[in-house]
Amino acid sequence: MGKTLVLGLMIGTLAIAYGCSKESSGTTAYSLEDFDYPMSSTDVAAGTEVFAEFCEGCHPGGEEGDGPKIAGEGESPSELRWKVRSGGDDMPAFGPDKISDANLESLLAYALTIGAVAP
Numbered sequence: 001m002g003k004t005l006v007l008g009l010m011i012g013t014l015a016i017a018y019g020c021s022k023e024s025s026g027t028t029a030y031s032l033e034d035f036d037y038p039m040s041s042t043d044v045a046a047g048t049e050v051f052a053e054f055c056e057g058c059h060p061g062g063e064e065g066d067g068p069k070i071a072g073e074g075e076s077p078s079e080l081r082w083k084v085r086s087g088g089d090d091m092p093a094f095g096p097d098k099i100s101d102a103n104l105e106s107l108l109a110y111a112l113t114i115g116a117v118a119p
Contacts, residue, residue, distance in 0.1 A: 035081035040105045047110025050103045054094060062114040067091060074118040077108050
């Protein structure tokens, strides 16, 4: 194989391995209405762990990093659920195989503490 092809394959493999892929993690197309229900968790500690694992790298402390600022944006719980599950722009989608529904609800509880979700 040529050096360019090998380099391209290596970069593609690294992008997928580190979550930079726009692939949907096995999710299907969602609508905002699919996520329109009350928050079901107040477990901020668990949500903090989910944020640290899946979000902190691009939204450090909720601020702008590789991703946009989310702290203080005050989205509805349904909007944030939809964004996590659907992805978009440069954000990968995190299906239930990556972030369980229970962990997503805990993530919302944490997001409430930084103002990323409106009360």
